[in-house]
Amino acid sequence: MSAALPRIAILATGGTIAGKASSASQTVGYKPGSASVQDILDSVPGLSDVAEITAVQVANIGSEDMTDHIWTKLVRETEEQLADPEIDGVVITHGTDTLEETAFLLNLILKSDKPIVIVGSMRPATSISADGPMNLLNAVRTACSEKSVGKGVLVVLNDEIHGARDVTKTNTTNCATFASPRLGALGFVTGGIVDFYKASVKPHTTQTQFTSALLNGSDLPLTDIIYAHANEDSRLIETSAATGAKGIVYAGMGNGSVHVNALKGLREAIEKGVIVIRSSRTGSGAVVDSAPEWSEVGMINGGTLNPQKARILLQLCLASGLGREEIIEAFNRY
Numbered sequence: 001m002s003a004a005l006p007r008i009a010i011l012a013t014g015g016t017i018a019g020k021a022s023s024a025s026q027t028v029g030y031k032p033g034s035a036s037v038q039d040i041l042d043s044v045p046g047l048s049d050v051a052e053i054t055a056v057q058v059a060n061i062g063s064e065d066m067t068d069h070i071w072t073k074l075v076r077e078t079e080e081q082l083a084d085p086e087i088d089g090v091v092i093t094h095g096t097d098t099l100e101e102t103a104f105l106l107n108l109i110l111k112s113d114k115p116i117v118i119v120g121s122m123r124p125a126t127s128i129s130a131d132g133p134m135n136l137l138n139a140v141r142t143a144c145s146e147k148s149v150g151k152g153v154l155v156v157l158n159d160e161i162h163g164a165r166d167v168t169k170t171n172t173t174n175c176a177t178f179a180s181p182r183l184g185a186l187g188f189v190t191g192g193i194v195d196f197y198k199a200s201v202k203p204h205t206t207q208t209q210f211t212s213a214l215l216n217g218s219d220l221p222l223t224d225i226i227y228a229h230a231n232e233d234s235r236l237i238e239t240s241a242a243t244g245a246k247g248i249v250y251a252g253m254g255n256g257s258v259h260v261n262a263l264k265g266l267r268e269a270i271e272k273g274v275i276v277i278r279s280s281r282t283g284s285g286a287v288v289d290s291a292p293e294w295s296e297v298g299m300i301n302g303g304t305l306n307p308q309k310a311r312i313l314l315q316l317c318l319a320s321g322l323g324r325e326e327i328i329e330a331f332n333r334y
């Protein structure tokens with residue numbers, strides 16, 4: 001009977017879904033990444049009726065501490081599982097703080113049509129009304145579904161299925177924190193039923209030019225995010241360029257507006273060969289051509305990618321050795 005169940009690999013990396021607090025009412029200030037993958041599995045009654053599970057502890061960190069090194073380890077392990085003919089899909093448990101960055105990275109470099117689902121939680125495992133067990137069950141259900149095949153990396157929390165490109169964390173503590181601005185959820189898990197209603201047309205996984213070989217050995221090219229604000233100056237931009245940044249994502253105001261005091265530093269950085277992406281701190285909407293002086297210095301429009309996702313794409317472009325024109329094209333395509 002159980003031989004007929006889908007076979008799902010669960011790769012654990014830490015986060016609140018693996019968090020233990022000192023009391024059942026504590027929902028902040030606990031230690032993420034303190035429960036093992038086995039503890040997490042044990043907290044989900046009925047999981048073994050849904051899938052045959054293989055579990056791997058890849059890391060056990062708060063995802064605010066994510067590094068290229070851990071990404072490399074996670075990518076290698078995910079690829080190994082996806083290549084195994086005995087495995088039908090992969091579920092990755094992850095802290096929510098950088099979940100969207102890991103999801104977008106994997107969405108751009110993994111080469112598989114098998115379901116790949118990332119899941120986290122907002123309340124620690126020890127909390128009253130912990131959301132992790134149901135999120136994990138729904139993530140496994142999503143990974144088991146034929147409907148998830150070829151959809152790219154999916155993110156499941158709070159009964160919603162989001163696409164890796166557009167999903168973002170929108171609230172510091174609320175269980176309904178993940179949203180895809182403007183696009184919305186791709187699907188839902190309702191009463192255990194997985195269903196999709198839309199898809200992003202942006203290329204992912206097997207459709208992209210990027211591969212995991214870009215993570216080989218060394219860190220991805222140094223790329224900083226500079227957050228724009230009133231009364232800004234150029235110090236952080238100058239420091240970034242002077243200390244080896246190959247790329248800068250400028251999280252501008254509104255439609256990527258650039259403070260006049262920042263423009264000088266950005267121009268000098270671009271003259272030194274740094275690629276600068278103009279993104280937005282607003283959290284929604286596209287950055288498109290605006291004031292001519294911002295495009296004339298050579299800044300590239302970031303489109304609808306938020307700054308942290310624009311940074312991932314820029315790093316992959318730089319690691320691939322793409323030139324300016326190809327990077328513009330990549331930001332249009334992805």
Ligand SMILES: NC(=O)CC[C@H](N)C(=O)O
Nearest residue numbers: 015016062063095096097
């Ligand atoms: N809800 C969470 O997962 C946040 C916990 C932690 N900061 C992390 O991202 O891992």
